[in-house]
């Protein structure tokens with residue numbers, strides 16, 4: 001026992017300096033509305049208007065979500081202090097006082113079970129067993145987080161070293177540091193204090209704070225999916241918006257196939273053939289935004305009176321459609337269209353939006369996802385939805 005303690009003390013003194021003294025990693029703190037990339041800015045959905053004056057945002061902070069469906073809204077300091085009271089002294093020292101545990105002494109170092117490593121303070125899943133590797137440093141090591149929005153990075157110049165400290169994005173618990181000497185595919189090494197983590201095996205029921213929020217799904221086709229996806233991704237309460245193809249009769253279509261789907265003569269098509277529509281799958285928090293509010297934004301961002309077309313884009317892939325996941329959505333979609341017609345907002349023109357039960361959604365190729373975040377000059381829709389015009393109004397002098 002004495003030898004073990006001595007070894008731990010030696011490791012505590014020497015190894016942090018050796019392991020932590022390496023070049024700082026290219027891991028930046030989370031930024032609102034940034035694409036989900038590990039080596040650049042992290043992705044965190046933020047529902048507040050960040051351009052509004054500070055005095056308007058001092059009330060209850062708006063919710064933030066990660067794309068994997070967790071509530072990552074920063075906890076108030078008082079709540080963190082309350083949670084921290086339940087920690088054992090070592091977990092408290094590490095997470096609240098930026099302590100470092102002794103190398104080779106943590107209980108999770110040699111844990112090879114399948115499961116999730118959650119924040120010992122607030123329960124947010126931070127790392128997965130699928131991304132754990134043996135770094136030889138004596139601390140649990142991972143090459144990527146559970147979700148880039150769950151782990152925040154902070155510049156740390158203490159002890160004469162340039163490092164990037166990593167913290168829980170929800171409760172700000174100190175976790176360890178990240179370095180750029182990790183394995184592929186990220187090249188990063190997230191060096192963790194085991195005391196900052198609570199491990200749950202895959203088969204184990206995790207508590208509510210370690211589970212994703214309950215979400216709903218809705219599907220919208222309104223012409224080119226780049227713009228529709230981009231606008232929905234910015235809506236309050238939207239966790240993710242994904243571009244894809246839907247309602248057609250071909251399984252797993254490619255973009256090329258969808259673009260060429262109108263070229264085949266009708267007589268040569270198999271019976272029952274139906275083309276795909278470029279569709280955006282929206283996953284949302286129904287406690288923050290309703291399906292009706294999403295419908296409102298959808299009809300503001302495209303022209304539902306154009307048949308198989310949006311502006312310069314012609315073809316069945318650009319048709320207007322609502323693909324509903326249950327009877328309640330179908331009823332709401334039909335009622336909303338009836339309401340629009342009653343208000344005669346389209347100068348007597350008919351609304352051609354098709355409303356059908358959702359069939360299988362096929363995600364589009366990777367290069368179509370987050371397209372406008374990477375090519376902002378390619379905006380292609382006629383109107384901004386209410387959540388963006390409201391934002392613009394709030395930012396006005």
Ligand SMILES: [Zn+2]
Pocket residue numbers: 119120121122123124168169170171172173
């Ligand atoms: Zn936490």
